[in-house]
Amino acid sequence: MRYIRPLSIEDAAGLLAGSTGTAAILAGGSDLLVRMKGGFIEPDLIVDIKAIEGLSEIRETSEGFSIGAAVPCAVLGESKALKKAWPGVVEAANLIGSKQVQGRCTIVGNLCNASPAADSVPALVAAGARAVVVGPAGRRTIAVESVPTGPGKTSLAKGEIIEAILLDKRHPHSGDAYLRFIPRTEMDIAVVSAGVNLTLDEQGRVKSARLALGAVAPTVILVEEAAEVLNGSKLDEATLERLAKVCSGACRPIDDKRGTVEFRRKVAGVLAKRAAITAYKRAGGK
Amino acid sequence: MAGVAVSTTINGDNFEYLCQPDETLLDVLRDRLGLTGAKEGCGTGDCGACSIILDDRLVCSCLVLGAEAEGRRVETIEGMAHGDTLHPLQQKFLEHAALQCGICTPGFLIAAKDLLAKNPDPTEEEIRFGLAGNLCRCTGYDKIVRAVQDAASVMKGA
Numbered sequence: 001m002r003y004i005r006p007l008s009i010e011d012a013a014g015l016l017a018g019s020t021g022t023a024a025i026l027a028g029g030s031d032l033l034v035r036m037k038g039g040f041i042e043p044d045l046i047v048d049i050k051a052i053e054g055l056s057e058i059r060e061t062s063e064g065f066s067i068g069a070a071v072p073c074a075v076l077g078e079s080k081a082l083k084k085a086w087p088g089v090v091e092a093a094n095l096i097g098s099k100q101v102q103g104r105c106t107i108v109g110n111l112c113n114a115s116p117a118a119d120s121v122p123a124l125v126a127a128g129a130r131a132v133v134v135g136p137a138g139r140r141t142i143a144v145e146s147v148p149t150g151p152g153k154t155s156l157a158k159g160e161i162i163e164a165i166l167l168d169k170r171h172p173h174s175g176d177a178y179l180r181f182i183p184r185t186e187m188d189i190a191v192v193s194a195g196v197n198l199t200l201d202e203q204g205r206v207k208s209a210r211l212a213l214g215a216v217a218p219t220v221i222l223v224e225e226a227a228e229v230l231n232g233s234k235l236d237e238a239t240l241e242r243l244a245k246v247c248s249g250a251c252r253p254i255d256d257k258r259g260t261v262e263f264r265r266k267v268a269g270v271l272a273k274r275a276a277i278t279a280y281k282r283a284g285g286k
Numbered sequence: 287m288a289g290v291a292v293s294t295t296i297n298g299d300n301f302e303y304l305c306q307p308d309e310t311l312l313d314v315l316r317d318r319l320g321l322t323g324a325k326e327g328c329g330t331g332d333c334g335a336c337s338i339i340l341d342d343r344l345v346c347s348c349l350v351l352g353a354e355a356e357g358r359r360v361e362t363i364e365g366m367a368h369g370d371t372l373h374p375l376q377q378k379f380l381e382h383a384a385l386q387c388g389i390c391t392p393g394f395l396i397a398a399k400d401l402l403a404k405n406p407d408p409t410e411e412e413i414r415f416g417l418a419g420n421l422c423r424c425t426g427y428d429k430i431v432r433a434v435q436d437a438a439s440v441m442k443g444a
Contacts (some may be wrong), residue, residue, distance in 0.1 A: 003290055003307035003353045026351070033349045034330045036308065046307065048354060074343065098419020099397065101331055103343035104350070187418050 003179040009055070009163050010236050014045050017136045017159025018071045019045045024089060025161060026050075027070045028104035030097060031113045055163065059228045064169040066132075069108040069162050073120070076107070086167055087282060088176030088195060088275075089141040089153075092123035095180065098187055110163045114148035115189075121148070122195035123178040124272025127166050127211035135160035145212070148219045173200040173207075177275045180214070180269050183258075190215045191259040194247070194271035196279040198230065204285045206230045211243075211272060216264050217249035226272065235280045243276060244269030294355040296321070297365025305352035312336045314352035315362060323363035323392045327421070334420030337393040338362050344400040345421075363392035366399065375399055375437040384433035386400055386424035394420045398434045410435065 006012045016023050021044030024032055034125040037039045049055055058079050065082055073093040075083055083090045089107075096105050096119050107120045111131070121144070129144045136159045144165070147154050156162070180193035191212035201207045211226035225246040233239040253264035289304035296319070305314050312329075315321040327333035329348045329385075336347040339361035365372045375398050378384070385391045394417065401408060401416040408416060413431050422430060 001307045003351065005353075005356070025356075027352075029349050030331055033310065033351070037329050037348075043308075046351075048351075051353070071344065097331070098334065098342050099400070099416060100334055100337055100346045100419040101349075103340070103345045106423065186415060 001042075001044060001046065003046045003048065005051045007051055007053070007100070009049075009052050009161060012049055012052060013135050013159050013161050015045065015047050016161065021045065023047065025112075027055075027106045027109050028072060028101075030101050031109060032106040045212045050160065062169070063166075065167040067107065067165045069106060069164060071106060072103055073105050073107065073110075075100040077102075082167075083284045085170045086127055086176055088178045088197065088279065089120065089123045089127050089129070089167065092178035092193075092195060093120045095186075107165055111144060111147050111165075112154055112156070112162060113153050114149075114150070114152050114219070115215060115218055116151060117190040117193070118148075118220065119178070119180060119190060119193065119214070121220040122193050122212040122214040123176065124165065124195075125198040125220055126178075126195035126210045127167055127176055128197065128210055129165050131165055132163045134161050134163045139163075141166065145220065145222050150218045171199050173202075173204075173283050173285075174198065175284070177276045177278035179278070179280060183269060189258065192216055192227075192264050192267040192271055194252075194268065194275045196272065196275040198276070198279045198283050200280070200283045200285050200286075204234055206233050206235070206280075209276075211247070211276070213247060213250065213268050213272070215259075216253040216268050218252075221250060221252075223247055223272075225250065230276065234285065235276060240273045240276065244273050247272035273277045290353040292353060292356045294358055294360060296360045297362060300309075303346075303352070303369040307351070307353055309352045310321060310338075310348050311338070311350040311352045311355055311360070312347035314355070315347060315360075318352075321362055321364050325389050327389065331391075332421070333390070334397060334417075335390050335393040337396040337420065339396060339400055339423050344397055344419075361396070363396055367393060373399070373433065374440045375402070378437040378440065379430070382433035382436065384425060384429040385422075389425075390420060390422045394422065394430055398437070401434070402438055402441060407438060408434075 023045040024043040055070040176197040180190035182188035209230040248269040324336040327335035
């Protein structure tokens with residue numbers, strides 16, 4: 001096995017593209033090292049991306065935020081500007097693992113590990129986040145929801161690396177929220193989760209909405225009908241009931257030791273309602 | 287197989303070592319450098335017994351490669367006491383009997399030190415959440431929480 005710490009993203013992509021065996025990207029390592037320890041992966045090459053300039057930074061630009069692929073989730077929680085603009089994304093990222101794991105794990109790793117139960121992903125999808133992908137063919141920007149294609153699988157081609165996650169600058173009267181159900185009080189894997197992102201008009205009616213559900217399908221899903229239900233509303237009781245119904249209906253869950261199909265469907269509707277109410281309040285709605 | 291040459295700082299001292307590319311920092315500390323304070327419990331980042339501080343961040347050393355320590359600052363339990371003078375957290379863990387078998391203790395002390403560095407006056411709930419990445423199967427946690435609360439008040443007064 002070789003361990004290489006390239007200084008540029010192009011070198012990192014080149015190393016991955018040119019590798020003949022199993023190659024792995026190392027940022028926080030909180031998934032990779034566990035999989036190596038368990039014997040699920042035996043990389044011939046590890047490309048540590050933490051020495052690449054800019055990858056460990058959150059940059060605030062005129063267009064919003066760019067979160068480097070090597071930024072630990074703990075750092076997201078320490079960024080006042082990011083927390084103010086995207087509290088739902090930050091609360092989701094900060095739910096991953098313990099303090100020890102928070103010091104290492106990254107949202108790009110959470111996305112590329114491609115678990116349907118990944119905590120940060122529904123919040124990122126709801127936020128309309130985009131991923132900057134660098135590879136042999138150059139640089140492209142794609143929607144976050146197009147990255148995972150199934151449990152443990154992504155749409156990234158050989159040699160491609162996500163360099164950063166982009167979040168838009170906030171419009172006024174906007175808010176987002178993330179909630180998950182776990183049987184414990186902390187440090188567990190989501191049985192069901194929901195991320196909601198709302199922008200309101202001057203009258204407090206929903207102008208635009210995005211809602212994503214986690215752990216209820218092979219990938220995190222964007223529920224487009226949820227936006228249709230929410231748009232134009234002030235989240236009255238009837239709207240929330242319809243929201244719960246479309247969210248439960250959008251689920252394609254599995255039965256497993258953490259939850260049944262029936263339970264997941266029901267809880268998806270409940271969490272969607274509750275996350276929508278929090279997002280609405282954060283957007284200044286009454 | 288040639289090793290990776292690493293130059294790093296541990297508890298303020300410069301260290302140079304060779305390690306295998308897939309060797310964890312925990313294994314380097316314990317097996318190559320003789321710093322056996324950090325323990326291996328689960329080896330998968332769940333139990334916190336191997337906690338160290340890497341560039342001011344609390345991490346599990348079982349989830350860090352030895353090669354990653356190049357040019358960085360590592361703090362382990364061995365750097366916590368000054369000579370014979372125990373750190374207030376160590377002293378309070380003794381006074382409150384916040385340990386039985388002791389395997390988890392170095393990890394708890396490092397995690398508690400990190401917690402108090404970032405939040406010198408934590409509530410009981412903040413302590414319990416802050417130390418949730420450290421497992422103890424002996425104490426039931428109450429004595430640990432009380433020791434940390436007591437150490438926090440001593441450290442604030444210092």
